[in-house]
Amino acid sequence: MSDKVRAKKHLGQHFLKDENVAQRIADTLTLNGYKNVLEIGPGMGVLTKYLLKKPIATYVCEIDTESVVYLQAHYLQLSERILEEDFLKYDLKKTFHDESFAIIGNFPYNISTQIVFKTLEMRDQIPEFSGMFQKEVAQRICAPHGNKTYGILSVLTQAFYDAEYLFTVPPDVFNPPPKVDSGVMRLIRKENFTLPCNEKLFFRVVKTAFQQRRKTLRNSLKTFNLSNNLKEDAIFGLRPEQVSVQGFVDLTIKIANDAI
Known part of the structure; x- marks a missing residue:
């Protein structure tokens, strides 16, 4: 050996x-x-x-x-x-x-x-x-x-x-x-490592946003069929790398509420 x-x-x-x-x-x-x-x-x-x-x-x-x-x-x-x-x-x-x-x-x-x-x-x-x-x-x-x-x-x-x-x-x-x-x-x-949003949806939103990272969220998240009202939110004018982790959490909550 x-x-x-x-x-x-x-x-x-x-x-x-x-x-x-x-x-x-x-x-x-x-x-x-x-x-x-x-x-x-x-x-x-x-x-x-x-x-x-x-x-x-x-x-x-x-x-x-x-x-x-x-x-x-x-x-x-x-x-x-x-x-x-x-x-x-x-x-x-x-x-x-x-x-x-x-x-x-x-x-x-x-x-x-x-x-x-x-x-x-x-x-x-x-x-x-x-x-x-x-x-x-x-x-x-x-x-x-x-x-x-x-x-x-x-x-x-x-x-x-x-x-x-x-x-x-x-x-x-x-x-x-x-x-x-x-x-x-x-x-x-983190001390609190559970997210205040649907975690599966959070993962989906993040992955979908970055799949077309040069586009604004308004364009990259089209598959979510969001209401025109929600798409007016300022965050949809940003590209994914401009959005903080907390921003993605907030976005996930808005998308979940939009579907209700």
Whole structure:
């Protein structure tokens, strides 16, 4: 058995080799409101070893068999808490039941946005989420309205979490180095993370608005068959990136009332 795991392109693996960066990512956890943390894609455990020093139960989710064998050999205290699973398909309730847990990781770029969407679906159990993305994706998640990168991911995430871009990581701290910079960001769930509107409708309004992001809401939301009276509202003259999260909540309430 080789003492190193080969990075596999199809899994989007770029192994972090810088201990300082690993420590900094582990230290983004506030440890508030949960006793468990799940690391996604631990690889050879460079981040894992810093998580194991914290007063928290560390679980790892790894789809790569070679990495799992490596972790079992080098991190004996993890043995019962290695989930050899595809994070996107695995039912996390099998492991955590109804307990809260944080998510952390040096996320594979090819599935990073899907990881965020799954977190949003499980937001009642995930008070905190932090980790490394492609820099542009991390910036997009944290972008304020009015910013050209503000989009579906920004609005849906910031509806339930406070998002903060923490620091940038250059390609040379990885093996193999990716072609882009990486960015570490953190999400801390809002104290009140239920929306005062129909959440399914909210998701639909946001996604429909941004599908034609250059158009005003009056044009992009035509499929909702809104009354002429409602379409006179000033918000319909705006393009979606000009509308804050609260603005989309208010808009969803107006659309729901318009249908009555």
